[in-house]
Amino acid sequence: MRQPICKWFFLLAPLAICVSLGLHQDSLGAEEDTTPGAPRLLPKDTLAYIRIDNVDDMRTDMAASSMGRMMNDPKLKPFVSEVYTTLSGLFEQFGAQIGLSLEELLAIPTGQVAAAAMPANLSERDEELVEDEADSDSPEAIRRRIERKREQQNAIAGIFILEAGKNLDNMMSLVDRLEEQMILGGYVRRTSKVKGTTIVKLLPPRQGRPEVEYFTKDDTLIFGIGHDTAAKSLEQWTGTSEEDSLADRADFTSLMSRCIGAEETRPQLTFFFDPYRFVERLVNRGGAAALVWPLVENLGVSKIRGIGGSTFQGGEVFEDIAHMHILLDPPRDGMFGVLRPETGDTTPPNWVPDDVSGYLTLNWDFEQTYENLDKLIATFQGADPMKRFVEEPVKQAVGLSIKEDILDNLTGRFVTASWMEPPVRLNSQTRLFGLELKDGLNAKGVIAKIRDKRPNDIEVETIGGVVVYGPKNERQRNLPENFRQPKPGVIILGKWIIFSDSRKLLTRVTQANADSMPRLVNVPEYDLVSSELGGKLDGETPFMVSFMRGADSIRQVYDLAKSPDTLRFMRSSAENNPFLARMLGLLETNELPDFKEFEKYFAPTGSFAYDETGGMHFGWFTLKADD
Template identity: 55%
Template sequence: MQTLPLRPLFFAAFATLGFAFSSASALAEEADVPGAPHLIPEDTLLYLRIDNADKLREGMKDSSLGKMLDDPQLKPFAGDIYQTLSDLFAEISDEVGVSLDDLLAIPSGQVAAAMMPGNLPDEESSNAKQADDDDSEEAIRRRIAQKRREQNSLAGLFIVDAGDHVSELRTIVERLEKRLIESGYVRRASQIEKVDLVRLLPPRSGRPEIEFFEHQETIVFGIGHLTASKVLDHWLERSEERTLADSANFGNVMSRCVGAESTRPQMTFYADPYHVIERLVKRGGAGAFVWPMLEDLGLSKIRGIGGSSFRGGETFEDINHLHILIDTPRDGFFGVLRPETGKITPPDWVPDDVTAYSTVHWDFAKAYENLDKIIAKFQGEEPLKRFVEDPLEKAARLNVKADVIENLTGRYASATWLEPPVKLNSQVVAYGFELNDPEVAKSAIARFREVKPEALKVDTVSGIVVYSPTRVRRNMPKGFRQPTPGFAIVDNWLLLSDSRPMLERAVKAKQGGLPRLAEEPDFDLVASELGGKLDGEKPFMISFVRGAEHLRLLYELAKSEDSRAFLRRRGENNVVARQFAELLQRNQLPPYDEFEKYFAPGGIFGYNEPSGIHFGAFNLKP
């Protein structure tokens, strides 16, 4: 029998979930369908869940994005975008048998996806595969590699509560089943407590088993041996195996991602990076060489990573949490994680019109010392001295420890700005490092210039010396900003940027010639809400973000003839680029003010705690 291409079918199955994730809503009501963590195995490696798709869609209508798309001025443009996406989906639609509208409407309640270790195939599954009786050296190597892949295999699982639309989802699964059987898969069906379980056994090794069942308007689709079967056993309370909900690591991570919110998160995810990487490394055959090195770096100390997302409320458009669970003591790679606490107010050199501002407090000296220890495991004693410190001392008379590391207070800050005119790389950043003694830095620069007199050119801006490299790459493609790198010592800060205009603005802000972010009401508003979200914790990192200004870059690029010409050129060989080039050609973009009013600033914070590192982010309601 001819083997048919399966890639479009698998892509269609993934697309069902992908579109579901991007189209769903808020709290799950009490239901008979168990939550995904109670159905999937304890050793699950990756997990993503939407609590209730119907309510997420309802919440999206009341969100700023939903209101923006429903704005009479923007609705025609939004409708054209959707039609373009629908046209692009047409090829997939032919495979799955439903339109884009129908596909987006399928998820109703819980939607979840997971990746877990594969179960070793049983005798029945093995018999369904083609025999390999070849005893040549090549065949033996092939069988060993296959055994290694089986022992470190990965399996996938999808759970979709489709509610009243379960028949449409069933149609997609039936089409996929038909194509698999046409390609040689063997169908096996059984019934467990009136639930029909279908197993599709592969025709040869190297292809996964497929399982699925439908129960209570929910379809569970598994890729791998006994994936859906074990979910059904948990659902029907026929199994005593532990589930992800029983995992201490999962519980510890997710308990830190609830925050102060009174509602349940609409979306949650969890990852076990240590065991994911372990499987991938050993599956590829490099375990004997690579894995011991990763173990030495302390990778096993990452016990889990998880996050959550909340929408709605009177004050916040959305709130997100991320927690990294780390074992103590933090040695090995984690020895470089040395967060500290300190001031969060923007320095005087940050202008008021930046699109984003961040500050981080870090023990750079300790991090540098521990980095040296890590590299020493592979390069011998004092590697940073041999590879960094001594060469710089010889070539430029720079003492890395005295001139750089010991002269840093531990505070870093950055400011992002859109340099006009808008280009594809118009977003520029000024990086700032607070100094203990600016004179030490000036002395180091002077020694460098004695050794390399032609390397830097010097001029002044508002009385501040600005240094620029004499050799700058100038062959940027059309439509891109030409970088103009430089650095300056502004008060007790070393500032670096690849944008001379950005450096000049930072100098002028410090000198009082431009308004400062520290005096902006928007920053005060975000900082006050940050205080509430920190719940008494002291942050090592905070960020202030103006989402509307990031949107402005996309807006200006969409209006730019250079961008449209670029899309037209790409569209000659790319249907997606061609469709969007035609969309922009058909539509006259509304004034930017029509977009901007739907966005408000937001903030990001991070704090250190004994169990790990926690991050949070939020956007205020406009």
């Protein structure tokens, strides 16, 4: 009987990550740190890694967060408890299989939790062959040859690290059940001891299936897929390894210094990803992608040295803070030549209404991006691809020159905003896109050219004295009942050309521009986010800034949950869906509190991005709600 190992491994890894969110569990406090940080236990050439620093601390922080306070609010707690009871009931069948209740499962992790992928180690037989090839070489030369061979085999291994403290027995009961199933599937159990620690190896019944091994030390489980994956981690732990760890890797430390060193506190979560080497290994294992990979490499994809990130509990001012850094080797050419951010004004234009759900502005060298995109595509399609595939067809269809009529008239500033169009629907969210122009009259002339060329395709109407251009005789989309029917339109306001799929939103834009309704730029929440943004830029000038009201998306879910249409849909689908049936019963027997009881726990979010010679940095933060 064959049991898929990956199924069990990927059950354990997400499980440990997810249970850290178990807010109903009492935090026992972090036990004394005895396990080295995951980067000290992982190989230098790790491909991907994610780590929670301390689950108990995260539970404590989350209990004190706005979400935690909301879930413990006396007015909301009965509803939250009912939801938790529903989830516990749905978990019973799975819990019976693993021998643990939901509460026991959520309580397992107490300290560090990490998962990683890395190049698989050579088997013992392959290492012997490498050594036999050069008996006269020094041990160091043989070690380097083994590392090269390891890199060339393209297999990927995995490792999972979990500090369980006094809950280790519950964790091991899961591992024991996995081991039983694997032995039934033909695996053979072997054990060995290294410095007093027992390593359990599960050897596959045939070639092509991975070895599995694990050990426990200081109330920590290390579980590996692949030959010697856990064993080498133990060598790093005991200080007997001759190999460098991930913590010794320059790319990793450079990324983490930008993401961890950005704040004064320890990060709750960190991650690292080496996309080039990860994808390279997948491609080299075979398949059609291997045929085009050399072309992709010639475009400079190897310039990506890594992506890293971190999240923090924010303290008194911020609910949470996150950083992400992309490390790129200069110069910015090849496929990265299209990345041309610029610095510029990020203040919301006067036409952005005050009640938008989100706002984002970006400064970009569109003309240089277009030119470099032409060079990039020419690698595959021959000379002047943009001229052949874009410029000439557009010229023939509407009589426009992409460069002269469009690109030359752009300042490089882009704005997008979202708004919830009432009444509430699944597709209530509308969006607008705006490009700043050097000459608004020139843009009107361009639209006039299009209308002359295609007189039957564009209709014109006026909103608040502003001309709106839209498709003529557009058919209504075949959308479900009670869905919003999009109605696209384009307007020119001064030096801005603005597109939206909602005429109601365009109407509000014209009203804000005329100062007949409030503007986002004057909203205190935006001003607060903007003022806090300066402290997170580390002296850099951003090319992107955004603002978002978190409560708006929650409001949509809340309104939909109370909608009669939603309840009708749930009733019609609940018969064949136990989860929907339980949630329907929950909504029918428990009246949702007034939305104000939810809204007070959500504060605005801001984000930013700035460019550097060696990469790009992104940041997000949410202000602490004043409940």
